[in-house]
Amino acid sequence: MSRIWADAVAFGRQYLRSKTGAFFAFIFPILLVLLFGAIFSGMGGTALELPVQDQDGSQLSQSLREALNGTELVTVKLIPSDEDLTAYIRDHSLTAALRIPAGFELQVMTLLGTNASGLVNITIYGDPSKSTYGTAATAVSIALTQLNFGLSQARPVLGLESQSVASETFEFMDFFLPGVVGLTVMTSAMFSMTSLCAEYRGRGYFKLLATTTLKKAEWLGAKVLFYTLMFVASLLLTWLVGWALFDIHVVLTPLSFVFIAVGTLLFTGLGMLLGLTLRDPESAAAVSNAIGFPMMFLSGTFWQLEAAPAYLQAIAAALPLTYLNEGLRDTMVYQNLEGALLNLGILAAFAVVLFILPSKLMSWKGR
Amino acid sequence: MVRTPGEGNEAPVVAKQLTKRYPPDLFAVDHIDLEIRKGIVFSLLGPNGAGKTTTVEILEGLRNLTSGEAWVLGADVRIGYASIRSRIGVLPQDFEPFDRLTPAEAVTYWAKLFQLTFTTSDADRLLETVGLAERSKVHAMHLSGGEKRKLGIALSLVNDPELLFLDEPTTGLDPRARRDLWKLIRAIREKGTTILLTTHYLDEAEQLSDEVAIMHKGKIIAQGPPKELVARSSHGTTIVLAGAGAFGLSEVQRRGIPAQLVNSDVLVPVHDPEEMRTYLAKLSALELKLTDMYTTRPTLEDVFLSLVGAKMEEGVLQA
Numbered sequence: 225m226s227r228i229w230a231d232a233v234a235f236g237r238q239y240l241r242s243k244t245g246a247f248f249a250f251i252f253p254i255l256l257v258l259l260f261g262a263i264f265s266g267m268g269g270t271a272l273e274l275p276v277q278d279q280d281g282s283q284l285s286q287s288l289r290e291a292l293n294g295t296e297l298v299t300v301k302l303i304p305s306d307e308d309l310t311a312y313i314r315d316h317s318l319t320a321a322l323r324i325p326a327g328f329e330l331q332v333m334t335l336l337g338t339n340a341s342g343l344v345n346i347t348i349y350g351d352p353s354k355s356t357y358g359t360a361a362t363a364v365s366i367a368l369t370q371l372n373f374g375l376s377q378a379r380p381v382l383g384l385e386s387q388s389v390a391s392e393t394f395e396f397m398d399f400f401l402p403g404v405v406g407l408t409v410m411t412s413a414m415f416s417m418t419s420l421c422a423e424y425r426g427r428g429y430f431k432l433l434a435t436t437t438l439k440k441a442e443w444l445g446a447k448v449l450f451y452t453l454m455f456v457a458s459l460l461l462t463w464l465v466g467w468a469l470f471d472i473h474v475v476l477t478p479l480s481f482v483f484i485a486v487g488t489l490l491f492t493g494l495g496m497l498l499g500l501t502l503r504d505p506e507s508a509a510a511v512s513n514a515i516g517f518p519m520m521f522l523s524g525t526f527w528q529l530e531a532a533p534a535y536l537q538a539i540a541a542a543l544p545l546t547y548l549n550e551g552l553r554d555t556m557v558y559q560n561l562e563g564a565l566l567n568l569g570i571l572a573a574f575a576v577v578l579f580i581l582p583s584k585l586m587s588w589k590g591r
Numbered sequence: 592m593v594r595t596p597g598e599g600n601e602a603p604v605v606a607k608q609l610t611k612r613y614p615p616d617l618f619a620v621d622h623i624d625l626e627i628r629k630g631i632v633f634s635l636l637g638p639n640g641a642g643k644t645t646t647v648e649i650l651e652g653l654r655n656l657t658s659g660e661a662w663v664l665g666a667d668v669r670i671g672y673a674s675i676r677s678r679i680g681v682l683p684q685d686f687e688p689f690d691r692l693t694p695a696e697a698v699t700y701w702a703k704l705f706q707l708t709f710t711t712s713d714a715d716r717l718l719e720t721v722g723l724a725e726r727s728k729v730h731a732m733h734l735s736g737g738e739k740r741k742l743g744i745a746l747s748l749v750n751d752p753e754l755l756f757l758d759e760p761t762t763g764l765d766p767r768a769r770r771d772l773w774k775l776i777r778a779i780r781e782k783g784t785t786i787l788l789t790t791h792y793l794d795e796a797e798q799l800s801d802e803v804a805i806m807h808k809g810k811i812i813a814q815g816p817p818k819e820l821v822a823r824s825s826h827g828t829t830i831v832l833a834g835a836g837a838f839g840l841s842e843v844q845r846r847g848i849p850a851q852l853v854n855s856d857v858l859v860p861v862h863d864p865e866e867m868r869t870y871l872a873k874l875s876a877l878e879l880k881l882t883d884m885y886t887t888r889p890t891l892e893d894v895f896l897s898l899v900g901a902k903m904e905e906g907v908l909q910a
Contacts, residue, residue, distance in 0.1 A: 226703060226706060227703065234689070234697075428683055435651065436704040438704045589652075589655065
């Protein structure tokens with residue numbers, strides 16, 4: 225352990241004395257928070273996805289769902305019919321959700337058949353103080369009007385009730401900050417390990433280290449240790465700026481530090497793998513950029529993946545940064561322990577593979 | 592025939608038929624035998640590409656051998672390096688320090704990699720030994736070439752090694768920096784450390800070494816103490832009659848003294864002290880116009896020239 229600590233301290237000194245390394249670890253994430261915060265602060269939640277609990281499962285309820293999608297104001301997302309909708313709204317921090325009750329179609333047909341007066345109501349749940357609630361309510365009204373017209377030409381048979389369910393809502397910055405943390409872990413660990421390997425090989429440092437009693441695994445462990453400590457410091461700093469300037473609802477949880485440690489292990493391993501397999505520094509840097517930049521955009525760093533087309537979501541599912549970003553949001557923003565642990569498990573599986581592989585490939589001996 | 596440690600050989604370095612072959616048929620090291628006695632400076636001398644660094648890196652445990660056997664401090668280099676690593680110091684060829692660490696930080700870091708208790712005064716003492724005390728707080732990127740090499744030697748000494756490998760420690764340095772390093776290497780040897788040095792500087796090998804092995808094309812073509820190698824060579828002492836010219840040559844030869852004319856100088860080879868006395872008496876009786884008269888002794892350079900058939904400058908063989 226003393227050798228790992230000694231190597232981590234020496235490496236840390238060199239890393240932080242290089243102004244580029246310190247910039248990307250500490251200043252860059254703060255700049256991103258300040259920049260995106262200035263652009264997006266005050267914006268509400270980004271999604272207009274409307275969760276719908278269809279307890280009727282009838283042809284008419286399906287027509288209503290289609291009509292909702294047809295408004296182009298919302299996209300229907302079906303949720304389980306046996307779910308406690310009020311709890312669901314709170315757990316998922318929703319501003320609005322719609323319930324189509326069991327017997328909905330039967331009631332409508334009965335009303336139409338008897339020519340009796342009255343309405344069959346469906347209920348929109350949520351927080352009327354939020355703008356997205358208003359958008360959802362508007363979409364439901366439009367859809368009901370269309371259905372009313374189709375069913376009875378003039379006489380309205382469908383009505384809308386509302387039930388207020390207040391839940392904590394999040395601003396763009398709440399969503400964005402964990403993404404910046406994930407991005408910092410990926411870029412600093414992966415890019416710097418790639419160039420570090422090229423530098424160590426080119427300047428003979430691997431050979432030099434091989435003349436000591438330091439083991440390869442200890443050297444790698446020292447890098448992971450240093451990066452983890454640095455990213456934790458970076459997270460604290462970024463969080464502090466976000467909290468002071470943008471009133472974020474992001475919570476620092478113990479699990480968020482676990483995510484940083486596992487993410488660091490993963491991207492250190494990936495950077496090492498690229499640095500070892502690509503012999504010249506220029507190719508290593510180019511391939512590292514070619515992998516890193518698309519991953520940055522496709523892994524939900526800057527926007528929610530649910531808003532992306534299905535094929536992009538499929539690509540995102542194969543990218544490790546997705547699970548780091550989603551996991552950090554689950555634990556730091558949504559307080560969704562189950563989701564966080566699932567993401568952590570997937571991230572850890574990626575990390576184990578991407579760490580073992582370069583450890584096996586790396587040789588300090590000459591050919 | 593080299594005896595192995597198993598046969599009671601306690602020399603710090605022993606190699607028997609050591610070979611490194613790169614497919615298909617490049618022999619970087621070609622069946623060499625080597626034995627380095629304890630406490631001496633042993634130089635592997637040869638031009639670039641002779642196989643010096645490959646040999647040394649095999650002995651340092653940094654490269655695998657193809658065939659043959661080698662032992663360092665009694666351990667088989669193929670399997671036993673873990674047990675001897677902390678007893679060995681290495682300055683690799685083209686050593687580069689960590690740019691953003693100061694010499695004081697670097698030696699302390701290196702000591703900790705050997706799990707040594709290393710205080711600030713230990714670091715100061717070591718840097719004093721290598722002549723870097725005044726530069727101990729400067730980032731390595733700002734050190735001169737000679738200072739960087741001294742830092743490399745300081746790192747290699749951090750664990751107080753029994754055996755020190757110095758791979759071309761003075762290559763590329765100016766004459767003053769080279770002489771500073773020579774002084775340092777002598778001081779290390781005085782402490783009883785065995786040193787294996789590789790160099791392509793003939794004067795360096797001659798000045799520093801107790802024994803020299805000349806390598807050429809992967810083979811050792813001559814081995815022994817420098818004086819012995821020189822004595823063994825066909826060249827003896829030469830009397831030089833500078834500016835004697837063709838007339839001088841005929842006068843010398845007329846008195847039965849074998850001589851040759853090189854440029855305008857007459858060179859008289861001498862093989863033993865008796866011959867020297869006789870020739871000097873005869874030559875002093877001659878009334879020749881000379882610009883100078885002196886004797887020269889052969890050097891390793893002459894030995895190298897006669898063995899390889901070419902001179903060597905900065906590690907490159909000259910046609």
